[in-house]
Amino acid sequence: MTKDNEGTRRVKGQVKWFDPVKGFGFVVADEGGPDILLHANVLRNFGQSSVADRAGIEIDVQDTDRGVQAVEVHVIEPPQDAVSSGLLDLDDVDPEIINSATLEPARVKWFDKGKGFGFANTFGRDEDVFVHIEVLRRSGLADLQPGEAVAIRVIEGKRGRMATEVCGWETAVKAPA
8 A cells, every 4th residue: 555645545456346226335454444436427537337246456546525435446356266268159269269359449339237248439431340248357347338438459250240349448548559
């Protein structure tokens, strides 16, 4: 834990839960202590609208009258149990193809968490990109909202274009060509 002059300190921890509909969730610090409030606005400033339960997270926090609250997100890592894809379509693909796919800016068309999938459109292309909930979890996300701007790695799968990773929009903007 490091402190700065503004009363914030850097904390590493794990997302206990986050509900994008309610607009908040909680983080448990690795060092222990009370739950840390993670507000949707703080998460949006990082470029995401959701985060997966049990995802690793590094945040700046502040003590307030209402308890400890996150004020900035620095790093989100997928949950440790999200290592395998859980998708047969991805299990048959050479990992080099997945790793070499470029990040493309995209907009979420729709995503249904209950069904476990949705679609996005990459800019400049008409074809839909299939997005599976396991890819979201592996990317450290829990949900996507229609119209949300994201960055996705896309491969040609057996049934068309599919996402292998979903990141915040800024990642595609900053990614080297």
